[in-house]
Amino acid sequence: MRRRPYTHNPARQLEGYVPSTGLTENTMSKGYNKRGNILRIIVVLSLVLQSVMAQAHHVLGRPSYSLNEDSNTPPSMQVETQIGDYFVTYMVFPAFPKAKEPGRVNMYAARIDDGSSFNGEVTFTVRNNGWLNDFLSNRQEETLGVQLLDDGVYRQGFVFKEDGDYIVSARFESGGEPYIIDFPLRIGAPSAVGPIGITVTILALLLLGINLLKRRELMRAKVHSAQRHHEP
């Protein structure tokens, strides 16, 4: 398999990049724009999983839920993944954040080769998630804050005004290479109406279409039959 060049490649536009506004009450804000070759990853990899929060049990790239019995911290959602030279773990407290309630993202970035933590600035931003937002060009990005390493972890607080699906991005630069890690964040309970509505609509259209075709077929058969009957 051809090795993808590590530098001087445009970022993979896996989710698009359109800023959105009015998403959060920022705890800290600082603009941080970098261009150039960008390694980015998407933790949620398909449309099917856009609104999903829970995935497999401690498997790379998939969220897991845990209960920390050693401290008073609430249950958390955790994802481990890798990008470039780093293993990245992010944890969301609480595990099921709600609108207008404070939450926190903890990010750990350790080198794969020697396990040392990345020590620098990490910028956290957030935008709306979802393909509809792409079409509506409603993907303004808002900066949550710029954090430094604190006891091996980067901590970023958040408070969302509304329920919804968001993408939180963590950006940092290491060895001259920019890194962008996107991870989905579901605020509030996911909607059940969407999938069921889509299913019902597809089935209704399908069955209606079939019904119309069958009626046309029957009508044609009746007409042919009548014509044959009237032929001398």
Add this chain to the structure above:
Amino acid sequence: MTMTHPGLPLSWALGVFISMLVLALWSMTVPPPGSHQQHSWPLPGLASLSRWLTATTWPLRLLKLLIVALFLLVIIAGLQGSPIPERNIATVLTWNWWWAGLVFSVFLLGSAWCAVCPWDTLANWLVRLRLPGRQLTAHSLALKVPKALRNLWPALWLFVGLTWLELGVGITASPYATALLALTMVVLTTASLAVFERKAFCRYFCPVGRTIGFYAQLAPIELRPVDTDICARCTTLECYHGTEKVDPCPTHLVMGKLIENTYCVSCGNCTQSCPHQNIAWRPRPLSREALQTARPHWDEAWFMLCLLGLTGFHGVTMLPQWTGWISGLGQQLQDSGQLLLSFSLAMLLATALPILIYALCIGWLRALAKPSRQQPQHMGFKPLFSGCAFVALPLAFAYHLAHNLNHLVRESGASPELLSNPLGLGALPLSMEEIHLRHMNMWISPDWLSALQAGLLLLGFWIALQVIRHRGHRLLGLQRLQLFPLLLFVCATTAYHLWLLMQPMTMRM
């Protein structure tokens, strides 16, 4: 911390390995099997019971309603319930109980699951708009399936896709994704029923149904004519055409000519439509079809071999070392995130490798096989490839059963909380104590589990040997030494499965 199940103890593994060697030597030294056909065992009681069950229809309808209710619960729980997989009935019911238990149901009841499949039931309700009997004014276009799709390639690709979703994307631990998959299957089944004639989805596209169908070749039960003379004299073929009140066979089977369970979906239409009440369930020797009667086809051979590759791959992905391997591969490929590219490549290799080894063995076998009285011409590669692929079936089935047994007995403890709170609303993630308790509270003792796993692996090996002996000698006219490459393939595959079973396995939930 990742919890793992302990693997098969060394003592059991050695027992299996030594037994394997003994059996392999035995098969090379004993005379080839005779040409006698294995017969079914007519049990009048069972035949009457099965006719009553299908003729009466209400027990089956009741069961279908129950399964559909559970299916809808999975959808609702998945969409509305807790995203914590072990707290939500959607994931536990689907992936721990149903998916793991399905293979066991085939072992005992053949393709009985297909008779109560909720996708098919819902599709029927939607398309035909009535519950029982024949829909005289069908709401289906009833088109013939295009010739290009009248094979097993669509089902095979869907099966590969399902495995990719299960192991790569991780839908088994996502209640929401599980519900979406369930809805998708309903849409696919309904679309197929609305467009094509009969049950084209069951016959050509369903990955679960086709897997069940192949495994059902090994099942100790079959649906067949009671008196074959009656079928020989029959000119109306109600089993195939149906009657005014009973649908025709949905998978285009003629009971008088039926020799394999592969495409029977246990709907029972034939038992209702036969005017002579000549169709009934009956027990039979294990794996009779794989040994003798099932006809080889190129697409079926590929399905069986991919089944073998993918069942083994299931085990590989649950090894503790798997994460490290895939991470290393991801680094090589500059992959990131969920490493789906790396996973896909690994899955392709893991599936292709056994097939490649099998193909090499077939090539070797072909080189060893000389024309004989039974086979005056040198056999082509394709007929040999197809004809011998039945060895893959018992090997895949045995490992599938042994692997799933681990999941079933260790991960399926239905806690009172799950039954009383199926959506898992307000439930917290499992504590370490709960995880440990689940790990320790097995349905059966570890010794029994080891015994069953070892027994299953040996059973699969034994059946594979019988397939080599019966098909290799009787059907292909090959001598013992000429079958050595195939024997080597069977031994190597069983040894690999044995090694997999010995490894600690990551808990799914």
